[in-house]
Amino acid sequence: MFNKKSIFTFLQAQVAAFVGGITDYGIMILLTEVFKLHFSFSILISGTVGAVINFSINRFWVFKNQSGYSSHINSQLFKFALVVLGSISLKSLGTLIFQKAFQIDYRIGRVVTDLFVSYGFNYPLIKYWVFKIKKTDVVKSN
Template structure:
């Protein structure tokens, strides 16, 4: 993949993450502030809702992973669920640690943790594991 295309895919992934993140963050605030659910649980609820949007956008727009040279949607979805579970665990525990360790409001801690998890965990696993292209088998003379 060319450097220009890699930058373009990275930018699209960040737009997707930001869009899903806004939904996720909004749900977290709603659940915590209005429904009085602990913020670590609200992060999980928001993460699941944001993940639905993020999976769809990434599959069809960011990585074009609905093409024949990608895994079937079921395989992608199973892998994505593992990534989301890890992401939610990292975001919930990281937000709790930063909030309690540094005595920062959970809303700010969440943003700090989100940036790290989104770039260092979610993007890498989605690009190179969940939505990666399948290698094409080349025919060699010995295959005949």
């Protein structure tokens, strides 16, 4: 079921998610704590910045769809933008629920929410929808 390549790809994707996520989380804290924005707005802004970083790392390192696939970048960007919109919405809602319903600090609620969103929503959609390589693309590159 799992081979070395799929495990390595998963681990690379986790590095991309971690770098994008740390950037996202750090900007959220900065905007909320220093600039006093509500955390929902901070998540929107920070999530966008983190998404740009995550997309770039995924495209050029994890799934290596940069060379020979330039015609697909618009499709990938559109699909990735939809995933990001869903992800930011889920993170904002989840963080708000943890904070309002359970009185859990937004920083902790965000980390817990991120774990569920990252593994259950982002990774499957990014791997199997955004950066899915079609068999015709593999033939073209050979």
